[in-house]
Amino acid sequence: MKRSILILILVSIFSNGIARASIDSPVVVTQEPPPPPAPQPCRSNFIPISVTINDAELSIYFELSIGDATITVTDATNQVVYQEGVDTNSSSELKIPVDQWTSGNYKLTITYGAIALVGEFEK
Numbered sequence: 001m002k003r004s005i006l007i008l009i010l011v012s013i014f015s016n017g018i019a020r021a022s023i024d025s026p027v028v029v030t031q032e033p034p035p036p037p038a039p040q041p042c043r044s045n046f047i048p049i050s051v052t053i054n055d056a057e058l059s060i061y062f063e064l065s066i067g068d069a070t071i072t073v074t075d076a077t078n079q080v081v082y083q084e085g086v087d088t089n090s091s092s093e094l095k096i097p098v099d100q101w102t103s104g105n106y107k108l109t110i111t112y113g114a115i116a117l118v119g120e121f122e123k
Helices: 001-025
Strands: 049-053 057-062 067-074 079-089 091-098 105-112 115-122
Touching: 049 115, 057 067, 067 091, 079 091
Parallel strands: none
Antiparallel strands: 049 057, 057 091, 067 079, 067 105, 105 115
């Protein structure tokens, strides 16, 4: 009988300890890491236009045909001093005379499709 009571007490202690261990121990959930992203297509940052300026003219060179483009030059007060449309399929170069313009800062905007390229220059 003493033996039965001792076993009952031991079972009670161990089962209580097991129950506490399962309640007090944190739950650890492991999951697989997400797969790596799929390769993306490469994008080129090549701008098919180059521009030079000297005292007499602003020269714009279209290295690739980009279709119809609009060239706009504004002065420091944001007034349009020059604007022209160019079909780059038939002409790869545009020369704008600047010798009559006053000295100062200007902004050149070349727009084609949904793209607008903007640069600044000083005469």
